[in-house]
Amino acid sequence: MVQALNSTLDHIMSGDNSVILLGEDIGKDGGVFRVTEGLQAKYGEERVIDTPLVELGIVGMSVGMSLMGVKAIPEIQFQDFIYTAFDQIINQMAKMRYRSGGGFTLPMVLRTPYGGGIKGGLYHSQSGEAYFAHTAGLVVVTPSNPYDAKGLLISSVESPDPVIFLEPKRLYRAAKIEVPDEDYRVKIGEAARPVEGDDLTIITYGAMVPTVLNTVKNNNLNADVLDLRTLLPMDVNAIISSAKKTGRVVIVHEAPRTLGMGAEISALISERAIEYLYAPILRVTGPDIPFPYRLEDYYMPNEARIMKAVKRVMEFR
Amino acid sequence: MVNEQNEKDVFVRAYTAMVLSRTFDKKIVMAQRQGRIGFYTPSIGQEATQVGLSMALDHDDVIFQYYRDVALMIHRGVPIEVILDQIMGNAEDESKGRQMPSHYTAKKYNFMSVQSPVATNLPLAVGAAYALRYQKKNTVVVATFGDGSTSTPDFHAAMNLAAVFNLPVIFLCENNGWAISLPTEKQTKVEISEKAAAYGMKGVKVDGNNFIETYRATMEAVERARSGKGPTLIDAISFRMGAHSTSDDPSKYRSQTVEEGSEKDPITVAEEQLKSLGYLNDSLIAKIKEESTKMVNDKFDIQEKIPAPEPSTMFDDVYAEKNWIIKEEEDDIL
Ligand SMILES: Cc1ncc(C[n+]2csc(CCOP(=O)(O)OP(=O)(O)O)c2C)c(N)n1
Ligand SMILES: [Mg+2]
Numbered sequence: 001m002v003q004a005l006n007s008t009l010d011h012i013m014s015g016d017n018s019v020i021l022l023g024e025d026i027g028k029d030g031g032v033f034r035v036t037e038g039l040q041a042k043y044g045e046e047r048v049i050d051t052p053l054v055e056l057g058i059v060g061m062s063v064g065m066s067l068m069g070v071k072a073i074p075e076i077q078f079q080d081f082i083y084t085a086f087d088q089i090i091n092q093m094a095k096m097r098y099r100s101g102g103g104f105t106l107p108m109v110l111r112t113p114y115g116g117g118i119k120g121g122l123y124h125s126q127s128g129e130a131y132f133a134h135t136a137g138l139v140v141v142t143p144s145n146p147y148d149a150k151g152l153l154i155s156s157v158e159s160p161d162p163v164i165f166l167e168p169k170r171l172y173r174a175a176k177i178e179v180p181d182e183d184y185r186v187k188i189g190e191a192a193r194p195v196e197g198d199d200l201t202i203i204t205y206g207a208m209v210p211t212v213l214n215t216v217k218n219n220n221l222n223a224d225v226l227d228l229r230t231l232l233p234m235d236v237n238a239i240i241s242s243a244k245k246t247g248r249v250v251i252v253h254e255a256p257r258t259l260g261m262g263a264e265i266s267a268l269i270s271e272r273a274i275e276y277l278y279a280p281i282l283r284v285t286g287p288d289i290p291f292p293y294r295l296e297d298y299y300m301p302n303e304a305r306i307m308k309a310v311k312r313v314m315e316f317r
Numbered sequence: 318m319v320n321e322q323n324e325k326d327v328f329v330r331a332y333t334a335m336v337l338s339r340t341f342d343k344k345i346v347m348a349q350r351q352g353r354i355g356f357y358t359p360s361i362g363q364e365a366t367q368v369g370l371s372m373a374l375d376h377d378d379v380i381f382q383y384y385r386d387v388a389l390m391i392h393r394g395v396p397i398e399v400i401l402d403q404i405m406g407n408a409e410d411e412s413k414g415r416q417m418p419s420h421y422t423a424k425k426y427n428f429m430s431v432q433s434p435v436a437t438n439l440p441l442a443v444g445a446a447y448a449l450r451y452q453k454k455n456t457v458v459v460a461t462f463g464d465g466s467t468s469t470p471d472f473h474a475a476m477n478l479a480a481v482f483n484l485p486v487i488f489l490c491e492n493n494g495w496a497i498s499l500p501t502e503k504q505t506k507v508e509i510s511e512k513a514a515a516y517g518m519k520g521v522k523v524d525g526n527n528f529i530e531t532y533r534a535t536m537e538a539v540e541r542a543r544s545g546k547g548p549t550l551i552d553a554i555s556f557r558m559g560a561h562s563t564s565d566d567p568s569k570y571r572s573q574t575v576e577e578g579s580e581k582d583p584i585t586v587a588e589e590q591l592k593s594l595g596y597l598n599d600s601l602i603a604k605i606k607e608e609s610t611k612m613v614n615d616k617f618d619i620q621e622k623i624p625a626p627e628p629s630t631m632f633d634d635v636y637a638e639k640n641w642i643i644k645e646e647e648d649d650i651l
Contacts, residue, residue, distance in 0.1 A: 024496075024497070024499070025497045025498045025499065027498075028498050028569065028570040029497065029498035029569050029570045030569065032497070032564070032565075050498065050499055050503065052465070052468035052496075052499065052503070052504045052505070053435065053465040053466065053468045053469060053496050053499070053504065054468040054469055054470070056469075056470050057468075080433065080434065081433075081434050083434070084434075084469065084470050084471070119355045119356070119417070120417060121415065121416050121417035121420070121433075122415065122416055122417070122420075122432075122433070123417070123420075123432065123433030123434060124417065124433065257642070257646070258642060287632070287643065287646035287647070287650060288635075288642050288643055288646060289631060289632060289635045289643060289646075290415070290635065292414070292415045292631040293355075293406050293414055293415055293416055293417050294406035294407075294414030294415070294625050294626060295414065295415075295625065295626065295628055295630075295631045298628050298631060298650055298651070299631070305649070305650065308649075
């Protein structure tokens, strides 16, 4: 995914000189995950800015740039370090269009790696998507493969609204798939259905997608798998039509359960399709504890835990 | 405090801690390459700064340290085993294997608990200093951090609050010239010590490669703090001789290096100083180095045998008592 993100950023910058990247260690160093490798050498220090260490400043400056018609693509080195910038995100980035009566808009894309599975412990593993998805005015997306990473990034840069672009860092170096050279878009608000089936629906996104797909394959499940891709606004049609078709739903995410995306998905289904359900909607999630270092494997949802939930919904009477 | 009677002992002890820290760091970096350790942020190049600081402090003084302070911990008496347990995240680690390596907690030694988000320890130090003064304790609070950390809102908030409330805090900036790939001159337009003036506190710049100078500057700051004269910002200049961390490749962004054993290596500086004072000679130096190597190797092998914490421990300490949510999740997962 790193390669796809890097070449897409390159492609976007070469086609649109109003795009500026800024963040910590993104220039000379090429980013701690190498997503911006080579871009400063190619586009110069004015367009690929190595900023001082101040997330609040990075996001605030990006909002200011975007107000003036520059498309800022800030990087926050780890999502775990975004919180000093939270005020800028929640109170400026998310509310600019609304509070200016539609007069000021922010075509900016805030990229940040999130999630665990890299032995990062408390502060290099967090999945904070729900904080952002709880904020009106933001668009929140997260790709689960290189193809979607490219298509979603192009759509995000073209979006008239500010986007939080969450990159599942565990997948940065995962299975390489061919990404077409030409431009294409993955529509914001549209889920993918990587596997179709009739017995049950498994709804997931981000780093959990490969885990779910492997589980489906290894256990020969006849499952309808939804990869949400956009977390705000979610693809309600895909969710509801699949729930109606199968009547059994399992939701899988790495973030903690309480008030996670699973809660919203479950509520949408309860409101709109409860009469179609044969079993309770189950969530398989990270526990409601900080993310541990040495014991991280126990934190991450895995095949065994997913199968436990699948069996429960399948056998429910 | 150093005086004429004890100077030799104190200085040799300081040197020994620097050597032990260096030996330790090199061992851990190597062990990381061998896959025996997950990650590490070495202090190589910053030993004199950290030891000079530690020499000026009492046991009761409180330290809000950051992730690159092993020499400071060693000099203050934290056993190597305790440091290894954290790095290995084993069952004996004080934080129960929950934190990434280099994120120590050592309550007994008045070391607080290290976080990753830089500079967020600074406002805590200010609050601690307020509380200790309120409790009529004559204690000093120290916060350590890097040059990069001076750009954060937390740094600004802490400096301002400490000055406004005239608190017994020492802000010790371990200025190693780099914040990952960003050199200090791109981090800030002024000398870090000059920032203090804007807040109305004392700021001093010191040669952080020289443990005696760092000790003296810190001692003055300690005296200011204990006598109610308020906070100090110390800018201790050194050089990050190693990579930022074991995940970092400095050749991507800098050509400048300081070789081990060169005249810019703080340990070489200390050797020259102590030799000219007549406190050390080559054979003593060799002996100290040999003993350090043996000690680090032996202890590493012993601590490495300690198993991981029990899985159930990861559900402890989120609250004083587990709520129903965590109990339910623990049952489900284990
Ligand atoms: C708030 C925050 N943003 C980003 C990071 C990622 N990061 C870890 S260390 C570091 C550089 C810190 O440099 P400095 O303060 O000079 O300390 P040094 O590592 O050089 O000792 C960065 C950017 C972080 N830990 N915290
Ligand atoms: Mg530094």
